[in-house]
Amino acid sequence: MRYKISSLLLGCCLAATSTVFSQTGLPYHQINENKTWIFGTGAGLNFNTTPPTAISSNNQEGSLGPRLGSGTSAVSDNTGLLRFSAQLDTVRDKNGNIMPNGGGLIAGLPTISSAAAAYYDGASLIVPKPGSPDQYYVFSQTSIATTSTVGSIPATYGGNDPRAGKLYYSLVDMTLNSGLGDVVAGQKGIKIDSMLCDRLVAVTGPACNIWVLCMKNDGSAMHAFEVTPTGVNPNPVVSPCPVAVAGGMNISPLFQMPGGCMRASGDGTKLAVSLAGVVLNLSTFSFFGGNFQLYDFNKVTGVASNQVNIMPPSALLTLDQQIFNLSFSPDNTKIYTPHGLLLGTGMSQFDISSGVAATIVASQVELNPSGDIASLTGIRLGPDDKVYVGGTSLLGLLPGGNLHRIDNPNVAGAGAGLTLNALALAPGSMSAFGLGVATVEAPPADTTFATHSLTLCAPQTATDLSVTQDPGYTYLWDDGATGATRNVTAGGTYWVVYGPSCPKLVDTFHVEAIDVRFDLGNDTVICGRIMPFDLKGPEVPGATYLWQDGSTGHSFNVSGGGVYSLTVTKRDCSASDEIRIDNFDVFQDLGPDTMVCARMPFSIRLQGRVPEGATALWSTGATTSAIDVSQPGTYGIKVTQDVCEGIDSITIRNTELCDCIAFMPNAFTPNGDGLNDVFTPVVEPACLLRGYNFQVFNRWGEQVFTTNTPEKGWDGMVKGQPADAGTYWFTIYFEKGTRSNTFTEKGNLTLVR
Known part of the structure; x- marks a missing residue:
């Protein structure tokens, strides 16, 4: 049963072409560069929305005609907006128009004219050119096809037949054609390999490089072409594959199926290769449906190794285990395989975490026993961590207008959640046999610059400047040092170039020596009032x-x-x-010196200022804040607080004549003998007199003497003549002492001659 099915088998692998290892730390399927899918006939998905939105495109994959199921690759910018797409020999801009130099990438590609003509198919893979953010390589891989037929149906040839698939590349520059991009003249359709089967994938390496991997048509070897900032190295790294299984791919023109796909795990360390053909175990002569192989991949060397063959025994003459497309789960522990060719169709899940073939085979779980999905169905891991599956009809042979979806692909068994017809495509579009080809995020630029600002805080006199330490890195500081760490003892600008051969890293350290130390001084005591x-x-x-x-x-x-x-x-x-x-503030003021009345008892309270926490000492020996004194004398106080002292003293005298002794004599003898010659009041010495008024009258009432001067008395003279002896009358008034007590008296006196 080879009819045109043979052509279908040749073309299915393109949806499986993939890229991995994002520089942003995201797996390849999640990066913005894979947010817009172009596939099938006029179909596409926009993952910049949640859920994804079906969109229309100008893509022209066929259904049962030329370019049957051929893989379309597409790349978006770092915001998720489409930049351009490619389909084997054609490159289209973001608007769906063929770029001016974007048609006919492969010279002499035949055109289908009849069932006996050369059928062909192929893969298309977009790879960013490292170090050139606006340039991309488009890798085009043709399938095997000849005009030789089995009956009237074209037959395919494998092994080392030179008519097997060929690998070409072209360079697209997005700065051309007013920013819509074009293929660079002289960099179009450059052939670098042949005799390949339909398996193509890209993995980002650690040294500003990308590996593009393909497989010999007879399954004998992997070829890894290195893409670097200088271009595509035409000499591949060759990884031989075990011959026993590969030989089984070549047992018969009827069943040898070179179509298939290669996928890389999200971290780029695993490869999965579908075996789309009948495999014969030469030791038991048992037939197996193709299923898949696993390989370890070394991103540093480009070597694939440790082949593990996953070949469940066939129950339906191998047709039930035929697969062409497969997908890793997001966590890289599961493989999903649409399987079956007309018979035994469905969707299998394998747990590959053990790495042991028998254990992986035993883990197979059928998620679609109703057979709605078949081996030719496209399958692809989406940016939303869900696996999308092409919706086909007629046992998986005809394209469909819907997509199925595995919602929880990390979950084992039925919990993975296969939802049939989960998403409708844009009206008039079909998924065909592939869901588009993922691209890889561009490696970093050759040199990455970083600036660091550090401080050297006094009294610190040195600090270490450090960058990532890796035994595979080289280091060169501005002073010639070659370690990952450098000790500096002063402020300044320092730099280091380090890293692998690519990308090189340049870190600049701006070290500022800062001294913010200061001293407000010793603790201080201020005595008395503080002046601000x-x-x-x-x-x-x-x-x-x-x-x-x-x-x-x-x-x-x-x-x-x-x-x-x-x-x-x-x-x-x-x-x-x-x-x-x-x-x-222990300032003391006991007041001015004080006088008290003579001959009178007194009590005076002397009050000191003794703030809380201070001590007082009086000259009397008292330690209270106040003392009462009743004796004249000088009294002092000393108040002490910390180093502060307040001292004052006061003198109290009892010599003040508050009142005076005064009386009037009753006679006087003005005879000039110096004794009792003047009539005047007798007043205590030093007595203060005020308001003095003294008058003397004769017996007829005539005033013979008057004065307002204290201590001035009558000398017995009247108008310059001695007054007659006899009795006279007087009146006297004055205020005496400091208290101004009144003295007033009237009486008679005797003048004796």
Whole structure:
């Protein structure tokens, strides 16, 4: 039963072409460059929305005609918007138009004219050119085809037949054609390999490189072509594959099926290769449906190794285990395989985490026993971590307008959740036999620059500058040092070039020596009233200041005692200090010296100023804040607090004549003998007199003497003549003593001659 099915088998692999290892740390299927899918006939998906939106495209994959199921690759920009797409020998811009030089990438590609003509198919893979963000390589791989037929049906040839598939590349520059892109003249359809089967994948390496892998048509070897900033190396890294299984791919023109696909795990360390043909175990002569192989892949060397063959025994003459497309789960522990060719169709899940063939075969779970999915169905892991499956009809042979979906592909068994017809494509579009080809994120530029700002905070005098340490890296500092760490002892600018051969990393360190240290001074005691003054922080340009009360000025005005603190900060450097200012006002004032009345008892309270925490000592020996005194004398106080002393004294005298002794004599003898010659009041010496009025009258009432002068008396003279002896009358008034007590008296006196 080879009819045109043979052509279908040749073309299915293209949906499986994939790329991995994102520089952003995301697996390849999640990067923005894979957010727009172009596939099938006029079909596409936009994953910039949730859920993805079906879109229309100008893609022209066939159904049962030329370019049957041929894989379309597409690449988006770093925001997820489509940049361009490619389909074997044609490159289209984001608007779906063929680029001016984008048609006929492969010279002499035949055209289908009849059933006996050369049928062909192939893969298309877009790979960013490392170091050139606007340039991409489009790899085009043709399938095997001849005009030789089995009956009237074209037959395919494998093994080392030179008519097997060929690999070409072309260079697209997105700066051309007004930013819509075009193929660079002279860089179009460059052949680098032949005798290949339909298996093509890309994996990003660790040295600004990308590996493009393909497989010899007889399954004997993997070829890994390295893409670097200088171009495509035409000499591949060759990884031989075990011959026993590969030989089984070539047992008969009827069943030898070179179509298939190669997928890479999300971390780029595993490869899965579908075996789309009948495999004969030469030791038991048992037939197996193709199923798949697993390989380890070394991204540093480009070598594939440790082949593991997953070949479940066939129950239906191998047709039930035929697969062409497969997909890893997001966590790389599962493989999903649409299987069956007319018979035994469905969707299998394999747990590959053990790495042991028998264990992997035993883990096979059928997710679609109703047979709605078949081996030619396209399958692809989406940016949303769901696996999308092409919806086909007629036992998987005809394209469909819907997509199936595995919603939880990391879950083992039925929990993976296969939903049939989960998403409708745009009207008039079909999925055909592939869902588009993923691309790889561009490796980093040859040199990546990074700048670091560090501080050297006094009193620190040295610091270490460090970059990633890796035994595979080389290091070169500006002073010639060659280690991952460098010790510096001063501020300045330092740089290091390090890393693998590519990308090189250049780290620049700006080290600033900062000294924010300061001293507010020793704790201080101020005696007496504080005169306001400023505490000042250091003058550090660009620093911030924070005082104890939250203020942020460079200085702080002190007007009382307390604890004052300041923190000065600049970048990562900070210094703090505090000062305690104690203010003890022990000033003493007992008042002026005091006089008290003579001959009278007194009690005076002397009050000192003794603040809390201070001590007092009186000259009397008392330690109270006040004393009562009743004796004249000098009294002193000394009040002490910390180093502060307040001293004062007061003198109390009892010599004040508050009142005076005064009386009037009753006779006097003005005879000039110096004794009792004047009539005057007798007043205590030193007595203060005020308001003095003294008058003398004769017996006829005539005034013979008057005076307002204290201590001036009548000398017995009247108008310059001695007055007659006899009796006279007097009146006297005055205020005496400091208390101004009134003295007034009237009486008679005798003048004796």
